[in-house]
Amino acid sequence: MGSIDPDDLVGYNFIKPYQGSNYRSEVVERLNELDNSKYKLRIGEEGGREEIITYNDLLSMIDQESEASDDGEKRWLFNEVKDHRLLPNKKWELLIQWDNGEETWEPLSVSVMRGEDPVSIARYGQENHLLNEPGWKRLKHFVKTNKRYVRYMRQARAQKKSSATHFKFGVQVPQSYAQAMALDKRNGNTLWADAIEKEFGQLHAYKTFEDMGVNKAAVPPDYKTVRVHLVFDVKYDLRRKARLVAGGHLTEDPDDAVYSGIASLRSIRMCLFLGEWNGLTTVVGDVGNA
Numbered sequence: 001m002g003s004i005d006p007d008d009l010v011g012y013n014f015i016k017p018y019q020g021s022n023y024r025s026e027v028v029e030r031l032n033e034l035d036n037s038k039y040k041l042r043i044g045e046e047g048g049r050e051e052i053i054t055y056n057d058l059l060s061m062i063d064q065e066s067e068a069s070d071d072g073e074k075r076w077l078f079n080e081v082k083d084h085r086l087l088p089n090k091k092w093e094l095l096i097q098w099d100n101g102e103e104t105w106e107p108l109s110v111s112v113m114r115g116e117d118p119v120s121i122a123r124y125g126q127e128n129h130l131l132n133e134p135g136w137k138r139l140k141h142f143v144k145t146n147k148r149y150v151r152y153m154r155q156a157r158a159q160k161k162s163s164a165t166h167f168k169f170g171v172q173v174p175q176s177y178a179q180a181m182a183l184d185k186r187n188g189n190t191l192w193a194d195a196i197e198k199e200f201g202q203l204h205a206y207k208t209f210e211d212m213g214v215n216k217a218a219v220p221p222d223y224k225t226v227r228v229h230l231v232f233d234v235k236y237d238l239r240r241k242a243r244l245v246a247g248g249h250l251t252e253d254p255d256d257a258v259y260s261g262i263a264s265l266r267s268i269r270m271c272l273f274l275g276e277w278n279g280l281t282t283v284v285g286d287v288g289n290a
Contacts, residue, residue, distance in 0.1 A: 003237075004059065004062070004237050004238050005237075005238070005239070006030060006037045006055055007030060007189060007191075008191065008237075008238040008239060008240075009027050009030070009039060009055070009058055009238065010027055010028070010029065010030055010039070010187050010188065010189055011026065011027065011171055011172065011183065011186075011187040011189075011191070012026070012027045012058065012062070012170045012171060012238065013025065013026045013027075013167055013170045013171070013172065014061055014065065014170050015102060015104060016041075016043055018043050018044075018049065021105050022102070022103060022104050022105065023043045023044045023104055023105055024044070024104050024106070025041055025042060025043045025044070026041070026042050027039045027040070027041055027053070027058065028040050028041070028042045028187075029188070031052070037054070037055035038052050038053070038054055038055070039052070039053050039054075039055070039058065040052060041053045044105070044106075044107065061170075062169065062170065062238070065169065065170060077098060077099040078096065078098065078099075078120070079096075079097045079098055079099045080096075080097050080120060080124075081094050081095065081096060081097075081120065081121060081124040082095040082096070082097050082103060083095035084108075084124075084128065084130070085105075090134070091107060091108070091109070091135070092107070092108035092109075092133075092135050092136070093105045093106065093107055093108065094106050094107075094108055094121070094124075108121075108135050108136070109135060118139060118142060119142050119143075121139060122139035122140070122142035122143045123142075123143055125139055126143045131143075168233065168234040169234050169235075169236055169238060170238075171234045171238055171240070173232050173233065173234055174192060174232050175232075176230075177196070177230055180192035180193070180196070180230075180232060180242075181193065191240045192232065192240050192242065194240070195232070195239075195240040195241055195242040196230065196242045198242070199230075199242045199243060199244055199289075200244070202288070202289045203244060206289070224250070224251075225250070226246050226247060226250045226251055227246070227247045227250065228244055228245065228246050228247070229244075229245065229247070230242055230243070230244055230245075231243045231244075231245050236265060
């Protein structure tokens with residue numbers, strides 16, 4: 001694994017075993033150390049347990065995850081509630097199974113507020129006689145009548161995929177500009193804002209657009225409105241990437257091929273190994289912004 005900018009690790013997420021259970025954990029702060037970079041790690045959600053983890057340990061973890069998944073894609077899409085428990089602090093936790101098969105313990109309050117699937121959580125609470133317990137009462141209205149439950153369930157299914165939290169190489173990928181700014185604020189950095197500024201700077205540098213002003217008389221007769229939006233991504237070394245793209249559904253399909261292939265990390269490493277083994281020189285190049 002190559003070196004990673006120590007500041008880029010803030011916001012990195014992974015699953016960590018803790019006292020026999022799995023929790024989603026997040027790097028929330030970089031600690032200034034003279035000899036070795038260390039980070040504050042939060043196990044579980046807001047208010048969860050905290051540990052200290054080193055830069056090298058994080059690199060090893062990222063390396064393992066990149067080996068397990070070539071594209072680093074992971075989507076936290078709620079599947080079902082498998083179990084529940086009441087902690088000594090009188091707060092409930094749910095054992096959530098995600099659609100990728102992984103299971104983690106999540107606080108009940110966070111799961112409901114984040115909107116994982118409150119309807120299914122309410123039904124689980126009803127089946128286990130929990131809806132009169134503190135923390136569960138707010139879910140009663142979802143299952144008050146069977147008719148209302150069916151309506152809410154249909155709405156939840158329609159919203160399920162769009163509300164899933166997306167991660168790539170352990171970093172949450174925003175689905176909008178507003179979410180990108182919210183992640184920067186939460187992580188105490190400007191990584192997504194910097195990626196957006198870099199993208200806009202390159203668009204200006206390459207003179208991608210011609211500003212025609214707001215004068216309608218200057219609009220060409222064959223003009224067609226094509227809206228643009230930002231798409232976000234994370235590179236394998238955790239650098240954030242923002243791209244301004246046009247809505248392809250608003251234009252005709254191009255005659256030329258527009259697909260850009262991507263090589264997996266495993267393939268690249270194999271090629272580098274074979275080149276080194278045979279005494280070959282490796283030459284690389286990069287297109288800064290296609």
